[in-house]
Amino acid sequence: xxxxxxxxxxxxxxxxxxxxxxxxxxxxxxxxxxxxxxxxxxxxxxxxxxxxxxxxxxxxxxxxxxxxxxxxxxxxxxxxxxxxxxxxxxxxxxxxxxxxxxxxxxxxxxxxxxxxxxxxxxxxxxxxxxxxxxxxxxxxxxxxxxxxxxxxxxxxxxxxxxxxxxxxxxxxxxxxxxxxxxxxxxxxxxxxxxxxxxxxxxxxxxxxxxxxxxxxxxxxxxxxxxxxxxxxxxxxxxxxxxxxx
Numbered sequence: 001x002x003x004x005x006x007x008x009x010x011x012x013x014x015x016x017x018x019x020x021x022x023x024x025x026x027x028x029x030x031x032x033x034x035x036x037x038x039x040x041x042x043x044x045x046x047x048x049x050x051x052x053x054x055x056x057x058x059x060x061x062x063x064x065x066x067x068x069x070x071x072x073x074x075x076x077x078x079x080x081x082x083x084x085x086x087x088x089x090x091x092x093x094x095x096x097x098x099x100x101x102x103x104x105x106x107x108x109x110x111x112x113x114x115x116x117x118x119x120x121x122x123x124x125x126x127x128x129x130x131x132x133x134x135x136x137x138x139x140x141x142x143x144x145x146x147x148x149x150x151x152x153x154x155x156x157x158x159x160x161x162x163x164x165x166x167x168x169x170x171x172x173x174x175x176x177x178x179x180x181x182x183x184x185x186x187x188x189x190x191x192x193x194x195x196x197x198x199x200x201x202x203x204x205x206x207x208x209x210x211x212x213x214x215x216x217x218x219x220x221x222x223x224x225x226x227x228x229x230x231x232x233x234x235x236x237x238x239x240x241x242x243x244x245x
Contacts, residue, residue, distance in 0.1 A: 016043035069115030
C-alpha cells in the first residue's frame with residue numbers, strides 16, 4: 001500500500017500514448033514526481049510542460065535503458081506499460097510478426113525491470129506490469145499478443161514471490177479493452193470498453209490499495225477467468241464468435 005499523501009517518484013514506460021500517457025498526467029496532477037519514458041517527441045514535450053521529467057528512450061536497447069535508469073535518483077513505483085499489438089491471420093503464421101510482438105512486449109518489460117529494480121529495492125517500492133485479460137483464454141488472431149501477455153502474467157506473479165524477501169511489492173495489471181490507438185485497429189466486438197481515464201483510475205486505486213492483481217472491468221475479467229477453467233470446447237466456441245469476421 002502506498003501513502004496517498006506522500007510525494008512519490010514514479011517511473012512510467014509507454015508514457016507517450018494510451019494508458020501510460022493518462023497515468024502520467026493523472027499522477028502529475030496529484031503532485032507526484034514522474035519520470036515519463038517514451039519515444040514520441042510531441043507527447044514528451046507536452047508531458048514536460050506539465051511537469052514530468054521526460055526520458056526519450058528506446059526500451060529495446062538494454063544498455064541505454066540501464067544507463068538512463070541508473071541516472072534516476074529514486075523510484076518508489078515503476079509502471080511498465082510499453083508494448084505493442086499485431087494480429088495473425090490464419091492460415092498464414094507469420095513468425096516475424098509473432099517474434100516482433102513477443103520481443104517488444106517482453107524486451108521492453110524485462111529491460112525496464114532490470115534498470116528499475118535496484119532503486120525499487122532501495123525504496124522498498126512497487127513494480128507494476130501491464131498484462132491483459134486476453135491472457136485468460138485463447139483468442140483467434142491474438143496468438144502473438146496473447147502469448148506475450150501470458151508470459152507477462154507468469155513473470156509478474158513469479159516476481160511477487162521472488163522479490164518479497166527484498167521488500168519489493170509487485171502488481172499485475174489485467175485490463176480489458178481500453179480506448180487507445182492500439183485498440184483502434186480492432187475489427188471485432190470489444191465489450192465493456194474503458195476510457196483511458198477509467199483505466200488510469202482503476203490502476204492508481206489498485207496501486208494505492210496495494211493489490212497484487214488489478215483487474216478491470218470486473219464484468220469482463222471475471223467471466224473470462226471463469227471461461228478459462230471450463231472445458232476447452234466452451235471457450236473455443238466463444239472465442240471463435242468474438243473474432244468472427
